[in-house]
Amino acid sequence: MINSSLKELAAALAGKKISSVELTTLFLDRIERLNPDINAFVTVDRDRTLAAARAADQKVGADRTALTGIPLAHKDIFCAAGWRTTCGSKMLANFVSPYDAHVVERLDAAGMVTLGKCNMDEFAMGSSNETSFFGPVKNPWNLACVPGGSSGGSAAAIAARLAPAATGTDTGGSIRQPAALCGLTGLKPTYGVVSRYGMIAFASSLDQGGPMAKSAEDCALLLNGMAGFDGRDSTSLERPAEDYCREIDARGSTREGDKPLQGLRIGLPKEFFGAGMDDGVRAAVEAALAEYRTLGATTVEVSLPNSGLSVPAYYVIAPAEASSNLSRFDGVRYGHRAAEYADLNEMYAKSRAEGFGVEVKRRILIGTYVLSHGYYDAYYLKAQKIRRLIAADFSAAFEACDVIMGPTAPSVAFPFGAKSDDPVQMYLSDIYTIAVNLAGLPGMSIPCGFDAGLPVGLQIIGPWFAEAKMLGVAHRYQQATDWHRRMPAGLAE
Amino acid sequence: MSLSLDDVSRIARLARIEISPAETEQTRDQLNGILAFVEQLQAVYTDGIAPMAHAVDVVQRLRPDVVTETDCREAFQTIAPETEAGLYLVPKVIE
Numbered sequence: 001m002i003n004s005s006l007k008e009l010a011a012a013l014a015g016k017k018i019s020s021v022e023l024t025t026l027f028l029d030r031i032e033r034l035n036p037d038i039n040a041f042v043t044v045d046r047d048r049t050l051a052a053a054r055a056a057d058q059k060v061g062a063d064r065t066a067l068t069g070i071p072l073a074h075k076d077i078f079c080a081a082g083w084r085t086t087c088g089s090k091m092l093a094n095f096v097s098p099y100d101a102h103v104v105e106r107l108d109a110a111g112m113v114t115l116g117k118c119n120m121d122e123f124a125m126g127s128s129n130e131t132s133f134f135g136p137v138k139n140p141w142n143l144a145c146v147p148g149g150s151s152g153g154s155a156a157a158i159a160a161r162l163a164p165a166a167t168g169t170d171t172g173g174s175i176r177q178p179a180a181l182c183g184l185t186g187l188k189p190t191y192g193v194v195s196r197y198g199m200i201a202f203a204s205s206l207d208q209g210g211p212m213a214k215s216a217e218d219c220a221l222l223l224n225g226m227a228g229f230d231g232r233d234s235t236s237l238e239r240p241a242e243d244y245c246r247e248i249d250a251r252g253s254t255r256e257g258d259k260p261l262q263g264l265r266i267g268l269p270k271e272f273f274g275a276g277m278d279d280g281v282r283a284a285v286e287a288a289l290a291e292y293r294t295l296g297a298t299t300v301e302v303s304l305p306n307s308g309l310s311v312p313a314y315y316v317i318a319p320a321e322a323s324s325n326l327s328r329f330d331g332v333r334y335g336h337r338a339a340e341y342a343d344l345n346e347m348y349a350k351s352r353a354e355g356f357g358v359e360v361k362r363r364i365l366i367g368t369y370v371l372s373h374g375y376y377d378a379y380y381l382k383a384q385k386i387r388r389l390i391a392a393d394f395s396a397a398f399e400a401c402d403v404i405m406g407p408t409a410p411s412v413a414f415p416f417g418a419k420s421d422d423p424v425q426m427y428l429s430d431i432y433t434i435a436v437n438l439a440g441l442p443g444m445s446i447p448c449g450f451d452a453g454l455p456v457g458l459q460i461i462g463p464w465f466a467e468a469k470m471l472g473v474a475h476r477y478q479q480a481t482d483w484h485r486r487m488p489a490g491l492a493e
Numbered sequence: 494m495s496l497s498l499d500d501v502s503r504i505a506r507l508a509r510i511e512i513s514p515a516e517t518e519q520t521r522d523q524l525n526g527i528l529a530f531v532e533q534l535q536a537v538y539t540d541g542i543a544p545m546a547h548a549v550d551v552v553q554r555l556r557p558d559v560v561t562e563t564d565c566r567e568a569f570q571t572i573a574p575e576t577e578a579g580l581y582l583v584p585k586v587i588e
Contacts, residue, residue: 098568191548205547231556235547238554312531323508330509332581337574344584345509353511361510365520366527368508369496382534384544389537391545423523424530440548464549 068111101198173433180457247472280451323367
């Protein structure tokens with residue numbers, strides 16, 4: 001059961017082979033047993049969760065959806081009414097949300113059951129989950145290694161089979177990089193497809209929520225539940241509803257010798273295949289591309305000449321927006337307030353000094369500096385101009401190909417502490433993912449092999465709104481391979 | 494350009510984050526490391542390029558001017574650090 005796809009779980013629930021209460025209890029018991037070692041969840045509320053499962057079991061007929069009764073975990077960046085919502089920070093360690101994020105509201109309405117809230121890098125600022133106030137998440141494939149970040153708790157929860165699926169958010173790679181490091185499938189949609197309402201803001205022009213699960217098929221089902229227009233997010237896009245499963249369902253199963261991807265042109269950016277990628281990652285990615293050729297696709301070299309500027313541009317834009325967004329944490333209406341202070345300014349300064357961790361403070365300070373008087377043009381405006389150059393590179397590349405592929409991360413999961421002393425080294429973990437956020441494109445990661453026993457991720461990038469196409473392309477690969485079905489040893493039922 | 498200890502103190506004051514004298518030096522070094530890293534942006538020729546604020550070109554929506562929020566004051570104030578008679582309390586700012 002713990003290895004089942006969402007479709008299989010839905011069929012078992014619809015056929016009354018198992019109830020949502022039984023299925024949910026199975027995962028709650030696993031969380032109780034395994035979470036102390038992995039630290040993927042920061043909040044579990046058994047009674048609240050089982051009440052939702054009982055309600056899902058009561059639903060009949062038209063009230064049921066493809067997701068009704070299936071448990072899932074939420075990244076603790078999503079506000080959920082009545083649930084403690086911490087964003088991985090001491091600042092919000094006691095914050096019980098009075099309202100639901102749009103994503104939570106939609107998945108609840110679809111009948112999904114919230115298993116708990118997942119650990120994450122503080123305010124989503126990190127690539128290793130080491131910045132969480134609640135301690136680091138361990139990678140289920142090797143407990144001495146990081147799970148990636150910032151959605152590391154969501155990724156570890158699925159990899160350890162503590163949840164069948166989870167929500168994540170991706171500002172610079174925070175869905176795709178942990179998905180790669182934990183052997184999962186994760187999708188960051190086109191900016192504006194999933195509402196940011198109730199998703200605690202980091203860098204508003206880059207933040208986007210998305211699904212994390214074992215397979216592309218599972219992610220497509222979840223995205224159907226998550227995506228949609230929401231007037232409460234001013235950047236939510238008004239578009240006709242899409243069925244993200246349509247390319248997956250379009251053709252039957254792959255028979256041997258079939259070329260289901262005949263005609264697909266895969267662009268390989270030469271900048272993604274140069275120095276900087278570990279040999280083991282390169283070997284797994286090359287093998288995946290060979291499999292894609294066997295499935296009928298052709299590969300063509302493309303160029304993203306400005307992609308090398310994406311990490312520095314990001315580390316101007318993201319901290320600038322974060323310094324503005326995080327100014328709301330002032331110890332007045334909610335969140336941490338210092339115990340002692342002489343006046344209002346000292347109350348702010350002490351509350352924020354105590355409530356924020358080192359990396360968050362560092363980014364707020366950088367952001368404050370680049371937005372301060374006299375520096376705006378040199379930093380923020382300059383970075384926004386470079387952002388347009390990066391987006392234009394992708395537009396040009398997509399004239400020669402349908403999707404772009406490459407590595408998700410330059411290495412597999414690294415040991416705790418390996419990069420935590422050097423912020424710039426840590427930032428370079430996202431070297432292949434950040435350009436996608438700057439351009440607002442959809443990007444995903446799928447498992448494509450192992451290096452030294454740790455999973456490697458293949459990144460698939462599509463043109464704006466190509467999610468269904470990308471999910472179909474990923475699904476054909478997952479029909480022909482079984483990397484996405486592998487699970488860490490020692491975590492079986 | 495690199496930041497001095499005074500610059501770091503000024504930025505911390507603007508950001509309303511208290512930094513102890515012991516932390517100031519390390520903070521300065523790390524901020525200077527990040528600024529040196531982003532310095533490469535300055536070498537890029539960007540004359541005539543329009544800044545890109547958002548990924549997809551959309552215009553700001555307008556909505557009818559009607560009340561959409563309900564009164565949730567009590568629920569919101571249960572999670573506040575300090576309230577009295579429906580008001581949020583902060584240190585006195587007007588003498």
